[in-house]
Amino acid sequence: MTQSPAPPLPSPGERRRLRERGALTQDQVAARIGVPLKTVRAWEAGRTAPRGRKREEYARLLAAFAEPGPGMTAGRGTDGTETTEPTEPTEPLERQTSPDAEPSGAGPANGTLTPAQAFDALYAFCAPALVRQAYLLTGRRALARESVERAFQLAWQRWPEVAQDRDPAGWARAATYDYALSPWHRFRPSHRHGEPPPADAADRALLDVLLRLPPPYRRTLLLHDGVGLGLPETAAETEASRRATAKRLLHAREAVAARLPELADPSGLHRRLTGLAAAERLPTTKPTTVRVSGERRARFWTRAAIAFTAAVIGATVLTLHTAPTRYRQPVPAGKTVQGVPPKPAPGPLSYEQEILRDKLRSQPQNGPERLAPEAR
Incomplete structure (x- = not known):
C-alpha cells in the first residue's frame, strides 16, 4: 500500500501574496482551516509547514487564488501623464508585496534585477492598492495619486535603503500615509473645494464616517480592518x-458602528472598505514617469539649495567688505528752538567779541554819576 504524496505548497512569500490576492486576512485563513492565527503567520513566515489534512486544505485554498489577475490598460491622466489602471476594479485593498515575492519584469541574463527594474516592479505591484488606501484616508482622488507618487519618488532617492528593508511595501505604505495625512494640505488652494463624492449612497455614508475620524484613528482602522495587519504590525507602523493602538481601534469601530450599525462586524467592515476603494477608478502614473519626475525634483531642490547657500555666502562677504571698522557717532537731526535761547555757558571770547569788548571799554559811560564813599 502506497501513501499519496503531500500536495505541494508555494514559497512563504508566494503564500502571502496569494492570500492577499484573494482579499483574505490571516484571521480569515485561520478560521477557514481551523488553526490559530499564530500558525498561519508561521506558515507565511516559513518557520513551519502544515501537515496532513491541514496541508491539503491550505494548498487547496491557495490554489483557488493562483489564477492570474485582470490585465492592465494604459491611458492618460488629467495632467497629461501616462497612467495604467486595472480593467476590472476588483483588486483587493490589502494587496502588497513581500521581500520573498518574486517581482515581475525581465531582468538581465544572470537573473538579477537592476535597481530601476526592481523599483518598477515594486511600484507596479503596490501603487494601485496604495492609491485606493490613500483615497480612503483623504477622500480626494488627486491627493491620493500624488501621495503615492511622492512616496515612491522618495523611495527612489533612498533606494539602497529601501531595497534592503525587510518590507519595502510597508516602507512605501508608511510614506504614502504620512504624506496623505499631512496637515499642510489644508492651506492649498486646490483643497478649498471638495471633490465629487461616490455615486453609491452607502459608499458616501462610509466615506463620510471615515473622514470624520481623527487621522490617527482613521489610519489605525484602515491598517487593521482594511489592509489586514495585526495589532503589533499596526502599532509599529x-x-x-x-495599548494605544487597541484603544484607537476600538474607538474607531464604535464611531463607525454608531453611524452604520450594519458595519459593527470587523469582517463586514473589511468587505465594505474593499468595495468602496475598488468602486473608484483611480489610475496610477507609470513607474518610469515617477522615477524621472523624482530625479528632476531632486535636481531642482539640490540646485536651489546650492543657489541659496551661494547667496548667503555672497551677502556675508559683501557685509564684511562694506561694514565700518570703528564706531561713528551719528549726527542728531536739527530741532526747532522755541522762545528765548538759553544763555551760553562762559568760555573764551571770539575775535569779534574781543573787538566789541575793547570798543565798549574805550568809550565813556553815559548816565548818572556814580557815588563813591570817601575815607575820613
Whole structure:
C-alpha cells in the first residue's frame, strides 16, 4: 500500500501574496482551516509547514487564488501623464508585496534585477492598492495619486535603503500615509473645494464616517480592518504602543458602528472598505514617469539649495567688505528752538567779541554819576 504524496505548497512569500490576492486576512485563513492565527503567520513566515489534512486544505485554498489577475490598460491622466489602471476594479485593498515575492519584469541574463527594474516592479505591484488606501484616508482622488507618487519618488532617492528593508511595501505604505495625512494640505488652494463624492449612497455614508475620524484613528482602522495587519504590525507602523493602538481601534469601530450599525462586524467592515476603494477608478502614473519626475525634483531642490547657500555666502562677504571698522557717532537731526535761547555757558571770547569788548571799554559811560564813599 502506497501513501499519496503531500500536495505541494508555494514559497512563504508566494503564500502571502496569494492570500492577499484573494482579499483574505490571516484571521480569515485561520478560521477557514481551523488553526490559530499564530500558525498561519508561521506558515507565511516559513518557520513551519502544515501537515496532513491541514496541508491539503491550505494548498487547496491557495490554489483557488493562483489564477492570474485582470490585465492592465494604459491611458492618460488629467495632467497629461501616462497612467495604467486595472480593467476590472476588483483588486483587493490589502494587496502588497513581500521581500520573498518574486517581482515581475525581465531582468538581465544572470537573473538579477537592476535597481530601476526592481523599483518598477515594486511600484507596479503596490501603487494601485496604495492609491485606493490613500483615497480612503483623504477622500480626494488627486491627493491620493500624488501621495503615492511622492512616496515612491522618495523611495527612489533612498533606494539602497529601501531595497534592503525587510518590507519595502510597508516602507512605501508608511510614506504614502504620512504624506496623505499631512496637515499642510489644508492651506492649498486646490483643497478649498471638495471633490465629487461616490455615486453609491452607502459608499458616501462610509466615506463620510471615515473622514470624520481623527487621522490617527482613521489610519489605525484602515491598517487593521482594511489592509489586514495585526495589532503589533499596526502599532509599529503608526509608531504607537499596542495599548494605544487597541484603544484607537476600538474607538474607531464604535464611531463607525454608531453611524452604520450594519458595519459593527470587523469582517463586514473589511468587505465594505474593499468595495468602496475598488468602486473608484483611480489610475496610477507609470513607474518610469515617477522615477524621472523624482530625479528632476531632486535636481531642482539640490540646485536651489546650492543657489541659496551661494547667496548667503555672497551677502556675508559683501557685509564684511562694506561694514565700518570703528564706531561713528551719528549726527542728531536739527530741532526747532522755541522762545528765548538759553544763555551760553562762559568760555573764551571770539575775535569779534574781543573787538566789541575793547570798543565798549574805550568809550565813556553815559548816565548818572556814580557815588563813591570817601575815607575820613
